Amino acid sequence: MRILFATPETCDFVQVGGLAAVSAALPRALLPFSDIxxxxxxxxxxxxxxxxxxxxGRCAGYAGLPSFRIGLGHSTDGMPYYVVMCPELFERPGTPYGDARGIDWPDNDVRFATFSYAATKIAVxxxxxxxxxxxxxANDWxxxxxxxxxEWxxxxxxTVFTIHNLAYQGVFSQDALPRLGIPDHAFHxxxxxxxxxxxxxxxxxxxxSHLTTVSQTYANxxxxxxxxxxxxGILRKRADQNELSGILNGIDESWDPRTCTSLTRNFDAGDWRKRSQNAREIRRQFGLAVSRGPLFALVARLVHQKGVDLVIQNAKAIVDAGGQIIVTGKGEERFEQALRQVQIDHPGSVAVKIxxxxxxxxxxxxxxxFTLMPSRFEPCGLSQMYAQRFGSLPIxxxxxxxxxxxxxxxTGFLFESPSSHGLLSxxxxxxxxxxxxxxxxxxxxxxxxxxxxxTNPAKAYASLYQSAM
Structure with a gap:
């Protein structure tokens, strides 16, 4: 099978969220089954x-979309990459989606319509x-x-389309239709x-042709x-027609504490003395006091979905009980500021790195x-898998x-209600x-x-591709 895997980010080069990790790992896992x-x-x-x-290749503009070139190159391990080369749209500072302040580019409709149109030109x-x-x-909005x-x-x-997070939909004004080359008859x-x-x-x-998302529970x-x-409504209809599947994400083989080169000390299950050296070093790096109590981690985008406010509400209770907290991530300014204040209120016990x-x-x-994951919803989540592989029990x-x-x-702890009390329990x-x-x-x-x-997710996708074809 010849598969074109379209993604707006990949951790081979640029990462904003978990999609980047999936977009680097899944195509490699599919290599035994396809020319991807x-x-x-x-x-x-x-x-x-x-x-x-x-x-x-070079392609002319379409409707109000600019012309672009198509490049082909390879990552260090030989993974083939097509690149949509359009400097005025993509060669900008900041993130793939916005400026350095985190504000979305106002022409994101044109940027990602051009990208989508270019992907179809490659595919055909x-x-x-x-x-x-x-x-x-194709992946995400x-x-x-x-x-x-x-179709048009x-x-x-x-086409297989994967929903990594339904909350991000790419919604724009109806005025965008003509410049994006979307026919009027599609607007209903x-x-x-x-x-x-x-x-x-x-x-x-x-x-x-078929929809997937990144866990069966989220698909339901x-x-x-x-x-x-x-x-x-439309998702229920596609599900009733057996055109919506949930395929759980995996994580790549580098998440092995025995061999990971990023760790202070490599360790195996049961080798808690070596593992404790990592705890001592991370406390030192983040300026936390020496402690015999538990260390809680929050490694996440600092947004409402992730339940960051629930961690903030419970921080004092954790510290008063003898625990410490490390937070790292980036997101909404209100959460970043609130977490900085928690650090000020609990010096030596809470460390925050934006x-x-x-x-x-x-x-x-x-x-x-322990790794805190009080997400209000979580299509799949990767941090809980990373944490377990490294011996940090997810909550x-x-x-x-x-x-x-x-x-x-x-292997961890689950609570039923996405509330402050639920997390505290x-x-x-x-x-x-x-x-x-x-x-x-x-x-x-x-x-x-x-x-x-x-391995198993790749087999499931390969089987799905065959069915869709």
């Missing part, structure tokens, strides 16, 4: 990271005369116009119209009003006793992928377990023994 190539926008980080990048063989795809796998452009241009090609309730506006995500839901949840974000560094995150997982709300990957009382269970060394050791061993590889 990744297509990404030509951000500066991508252009710098591909030493062998060569232009293989118009961009690179030496390659075309049998199927496109930034790629969601891909199946739409194929009458270029039939199977069963097309791209969403409360009198244009929804990129809805195009993916309507026109794709998004067909309900509570989690459906106004799109539960920003994200992968190697540092690995050291935090390896040094902490999570029973939702989405957390419900599928945390075994309550065995599991934090109390964690303190009790920390004081019972045999039970703590058993849970750590069980957590570290969890298998979260990409």
């Amino acid at each position: 190539r990744i297509v990404v926008p030509g951000y500066p980080q991508v252009l710098r990271g591909l030493d062998d990048l060569k232009v293989v 063989g118009d961009a690179d005369k030496n390659w075309s795809a049998d199927l496109i796998h 930034q790629c969601a116009l891909i199946p739409g452009y194929l 241009s009458n270029r039939p090609l199977p 309730m069963d097309g791209v119209e969403f409360y009198d506006r244009l929804s990129f995500l809805k195009a993916g839901l309507v026109y794709s 949840e998004i067909t309900t009003p509570e989690f459906g974000c106004g799109l539960e 920003g994200f560094d992968d190697e540092e995150a690995r050291r935090i997982f390896a040094g902490s006793d 999570g709300h029973r939702t989405g992928g957390l419900a599928e990957t945390i075994l309550d009382g065995q 599991s934090v109390c269970r964690a303190f009790s377990t920390f004081g019972a060394r045999d039970r703590l050791d058993r849970m750590r061993r069980a957590a570290m023994g969890q298998a979260f590889s990409w």
Whole structure:
């Protein structure tokens, strides 16, 4: 099978969220089953990271979209990457989606419509005369116009569309339709119209051959009003037609505490003395006091979805009980400021670092006793898998992928209500377990023994591709 994997980010070059990790790992896991190539926008980080990048095609503008070039290069391990080269759209400072302040670019509709249109040109063989795809796998709203452009241009090609987070939909004014080349006849309730506006995500839901999301629990949840974000009707319809699947994400093999080069000291299950060296070092790096109490970690985007406010509300209780907290991440300014204040209120017991560094995150997982994941909803979540592999027991709300990957009382703790009290109830269970060394050791061993590889998800996707084709 020739598969084009379209994504707006990949941790090979640039990462904002968990999609980047999936977009680097899943295509590699699919290599035994397919000739798979990744297509990404030509951000500066991508252009710098591909030493062998060569232009293989040029495409004229379409409607109000600019012209662009298509480059082809390879990552250091040989993964083929197509790059949509359009300097005025993608060669900007900041993140893939906004400026350095985190404010979205005002022309994101044009940016990601151009990217989606370019992906279709590659897939049908118009961009690179030496390659075309049998199927496109598109990810999240930034790629969601891909199946739409194929439909509107009458270029039939199977598409699989993965919803990584339904809350981010790419909604724009109806005025954008003509400049994006979206026909008027597509703007209706069963097309791209969403409360009198244009929804990129809805195009993916309507026109794709098959929909997936990143856990079976989340696939069920998004067909309900509570989690459906106004799109539960169409999702329920696709589910009833057996066109919505949940395939749990995996994590790559680098998340192995025995070999990870980022750690202060490598360790194995049961080698708690070596693991404790990571705890001592991460406390020192973050300026925490020497302590015999438990160390709690929050490694997350600092947004409402992640339940950051619930951690803030319980911080004093954790510190008063003898615990310490390390927070690292970036997100909404209100949460960043509130967390800084918590650090000021509890010097030596709470440490906050605004920003994200992968190697540092690995050291935090390896040094902490518990990882806080009180997400209000969590399509899959990766941190709970990372934490378990490194012996940090996750504390999570029973939702989405957390419900599928945390075994309550065995490899972590789950609570039913996404509330301050719900989180505190599991934090109390964690303190009790920390004081019972045999039970703590058993849970750590069980957590570290969890298998979260990409092997089974890759087989599931390969089978789905065959069915869609």
